[in-house]
Amino acid sequence: MGRVQLAEGELNYQLDGPHGAPVLVLSNSLGTDLGMWESQIPAFTEHFQVLRYDTRGHGQSLVTDGPYSIEQLGGDVLALLDALGIERAHFCGLSMGGLIGQWLGIHAGSRLHSLVVCNTAAKIGEASMWNPRIEMVLRDGAAAMAGLRDASIARWFTSDYAQAHPDQAKRITDMLAATSPNGYAANCAAVRDADFREQLGAIAVPTLVIAGSEDAVTPPSGSHYIQAHVAGAEYAEFYAAHLSNVQAGDAFSQRVLEFLLAKPSV
Numbered sequence: 326m327g328r329v330q331l332a333e334g335e336l337n338y339q340l341d342g343p344h345g346a347p348v349l350v351l352s353n354s355l356g357t358d359l360g361m362w363e364s365q366i367p368a369f370t371e372h373f374q375v376l377r378y379d380t381r382g383h384g385q386s387l388v389t390d391g392p393y394s395i396e397q398l399g400g401d402v403l404a405l406l407d408a409l410g411i412e413r414a415h416f417c418g419l420s421m422g423g424l425i426g427q428w429l430g431i432h433a434g435s436r437l438h439s440l441v442v443c444n445t446a447a448k449i450g451e452a453s454m455w456n457p458r459i460e461m462v463l464r465d466g467a468a469a470m471a472g473l474r475d476a477s478i479a480r481w482f483t484s485d486y487a488q489a490h491p492d493q494a495k496r497i498t499d500m501l502a503a504t505s506p507n508g509y510a511a512n513c514a515a516v517r518d519a520d521f522r523e524q525l526g527a528i529a530v531p532t533l534v535i536a537g538s539e540d541a542v543t544p545p546s547g548s549h550y551i552q553a554h555v556a557g558a559e560y561a562e563f564y565a566a567h568l569s570n571v572q573a574g575d576a577f578s579q580r581v582l583e584f585l586l587a588k589p590s591v
Contacts, residue, residue, distance in 0.1 A: 329408040334387025336405055338378035342370035347438065347590030348414040349373040350402065352422030354444070354568065355512055356477065356501040358384030361419075365570060368578040372586060376414065378405055380421065382508025384500075391511020395519040398512075399428040406436060415585055417441035419570055420543060421512060424449070427521045427551070430528035439588040440528065441581055443535040444567050446547025447521040447554075455517035462510045467502075470509065474502040481568045483539050497571055525554035532558040533584040535577070537565035559584060 328335040339359055349369060351362045359377035369375045379386035381393060381401055402425060406414060415438045418426035423445025430440045462469045477498050478487050487494045501509075532555045536548035545562055552558040561580045565572035 329405050331387065331401065331404055333389045336378055336381065336387065336401055337385035338376060338405060340374060340376050340409075341366055342374040344374065346372065346374045348411050349375050349585065350406075350414045350416045351375060351377045352402070352416070352418030352425050353377075353380055353383060354420035354422055355516060356383075356473065356504050356509060357497060357568075358500050358504075360384075360500065361497060361568065362570065364574050365578045365581075368575070368582060372582065373415070376405070376409070376411070378402075380425075380512065382512045383504055388505045388508040389511070391507065392514030392518070393511040395424050395428045395515050396432075398425050398515060399432065402429060403433060403436065412436070413438050415439045415441070415588070415590070417443065417581060418445070419443040420445050420449075420567065421516050423543075424516060424519045424521070427525070427528070428519075430530055430532065430555075431521060431524045434528065434530050437530045438590050439531040439533070439585060441533045441535065441584065442551060444537055444540055444543050444548075444569050445551075446543045447525055447551055448519065449516050449543055449547070452517055455513050459510045459513050459517075462506045462513070466506045470504060470506055471502050474498045477501055479566075480542050481566055482572055483564070483566050486566075486572050493571065497568065522550070522554075525551060526556070528555045531584075531588050533581070534558055534560050535569060535580070536560070536562045537567060537569040537572070538562055539564065539566045540569070542567045
């Protein structure tokens with residue numbers, strides 16, 4: 326674990342894997358922390374130095390006044406890379422992390438070797454969905470976060486997975502209940518306001534798009550849209566709901582590695 330000082334506070338990160346190996350950055354979904362990638366670490370660290378971090382407003386990172394923007398969250402990633410002396414990295418983000426990845430691909434492609442965006446879309450939902458959630462969380466605080474945790478099991482995992490792996494489902498969804506209400510609401514606004522549909526053509530780095538076949542939050546149609554608008558993008562789909570990295574586990578890790586290891590890291 327480490328801390329990087331930003332202008333407004335500290336960003337929490339964890340760096341695993343062999344020193345000197347190419348760097349792979351992992352970016353968490355809305356309402357989770359860097360622990361959501363635990364299943365991937367054994368496989369990824371065989372080949373990469375893996376840099377995980379808690380997105381602003383999540384986990385042990387700074388919570389500043391909202392609303393946030395994806396540009397602001399992308400700037401945090403660049404500040405983290407700068408602080409650690411990392412010129413270029415591979416980047417893999419899921420859901421909100423996938424939005425951050427799209428922003429980086431559009432605006433800071435020179436810092437990326439390659440890009441993996443998972444269970445995301447160029448635009449996720451409408452203001453009519455996000456605004457009531459933001460209002461509820463700001464009004465009800467921790468109680469609202471606990472309610473979101475209970476509702477998230479059905480969104481994040483298929484019912485058969487949640488029943489077969491209750492401890493894993495609980496470990497992940499407990500992250501949501503532990504998230505700062507103010508941080509969560511500020512990040513909801515960032516997701517609400519992001520719309521990269523007209524900018525995807527600017528992404529020039531090798532890109533892999535991953536979807537979950539049972540994902541009702543960011544259905545495969547949004548992933549197909551990204552693939553169609555990013556030149557040469559690859560596509561993979563797993564039987565999973567929203568958190569495909571958790572539910573698909575080893576199959577997810579191996580597909581990402583297959584993609585990354587075919588890309589230059591120099």
